[in-house]
Amino acid sequence: MPAHHDDYARSAEFIDVMIAGWWEAFGAHVAEAVASMKGAEGPVVDVGAGGGPGTRVLLDTLPEAEVIAVEPSPALRAVLLSRAADPFWGGGRVTVHGEDLLSARLPERLGGLLAMNVLGHFTPHQRARIWTMLADRLAPGSAALVNLLPPHEPATIERVVMSELTVGRRDYKGWSAAVPTGPESVRWSMTYEVHEAGEPVWSTDVDYDWWCLTGEGLRAEAARHGLEAAPTGPDEAGLFLLRHGAGAGA
Ligand SMILES: C[S@@+](CC[C@H](N)C(=O)[O-])C[C@H]1O[C@@H](n2cnc3c(N)ncnc32)[C@H](O)[C@@H]1O
Known part of the structure; x- marks a missing residue:
């Protein structure tokens, strides 16, 4: 497995419990947007799944979907794998990948992609690779859901x-x-x-x-890859759905 710098090596034990408030506030909006992913033409990926709150939303909202949960931090992955292994939690539908997203061996066709509270870990160059991957692999009619956390521009x-x-x-x-x-x-x-x-x-x-990234910046980056990024849900959630743009031949 290629080296990944784990920003959560010393804080992982706190993340799942401390991020729960974000999911309480915005989980229903995430679910509403996820419902518009088809999820049937290929597995749905949860990027930087952490302990699995987004994976849970995918399982609940897309009951037919297979889920690939990508989590490179070993300590967070332990929480995730433990949940995924529980037949009552994962229902045998979750596969856990331990690589970082850009090293993970993902299927050629994706039924959707969820990237919650993680995009800021990727440099602009790495983001471009994510958009390329989505343009190449996202099933026609399916979508990726990402969120932008503040600050959207550098600030103290x-x-x-x-x-x-x-x-x-x-x-x-x-x-x-x-x-x-x-x-x-x-x-x-x-x-x-x-x-x-x-x-x-x-x-x-x-x-x-x-x-940092603004909504405008996201829309411009997505457009360069033939994708349309549209805001969804309340502004505070920072949610954007990305789909193939009109005329894209995916
Ligand atoms: C703030 S946590 C969010 C976890 C989860 N998505 C949530 O909302 O509860 C960020 C997660 O992204 C993961 N991450 C960081 N860099 C990553 C990368 N290059 N590829 C995939 N995941 C990454 C971290 O290990 C961590 O689990």
């Missing part, structure tokens, strides 16, 4: 609590802040804290790069 984001929850006797708190690192990127700095009875138990700091 002051440190705020992004998520907190209690599990048993312990309280978990995630902080985030970002600084611009170039004309198209920021560097996120996350801190994950664990407390018990008000006392700190331990914490970890994680930094990673994130590539």
Whole structure:
């Protein structure tokens, strides 16, 4: 398996539980958009599936679809594989790939693709490779659903609590802040804290790069690959459906 720099190597244990709030807020909008993917002409891919909340939406919304869940972070993949192996959760319909998206051996025909909360991990050059792949492999009439998270352009984001929850006797708190690192990127700095009875138990700091993109930028990139990107759902969700443009001969 080719090397993948795992931005979640030290934070993976917190991601699935701390991203649950995003899915509570926007999961129904994701499901509504996913329902417009055909899912029947080839497997549907969940890119950077994490612990599988998007995979769950694909399974529920496209009951006939086979799902390929791509997750390069071993710790997050452990959560995902455990769920996928549960016949009541995955129903035998989920295959887990451990490569990064651009190294994964995917089928020639895709019934759809879901990329939630992950696009910023790809450089502009890597994004172009994703759009090429979609233009080549997305089944006619099918769609890819991606989301754009703020900031859409480089900006300083002051440190705020992004998520907190209690599990048993312990309280978990995630902080985030970002600084611009170039004309198209920021560097996120996350801190994950664990407390018990008000006392700190331990914490970890994680930094990673994130590539910003506006809706306009996405539409322009997609168009260069014969794809149309259309916003869907509430603006805060940042959801866009990508399909073959009129006249594309896929
Ligand atoms: C913020 S998490 C989102 C997880 C999940 N999609 C969700 O919304 O709950 C970003 C995920 O993207 C994955 N990821 C990062 N780079 C990737 C790449 N090059 N190919 C595939 N997945 C990648 C990470 O390992 C991580 O699981």
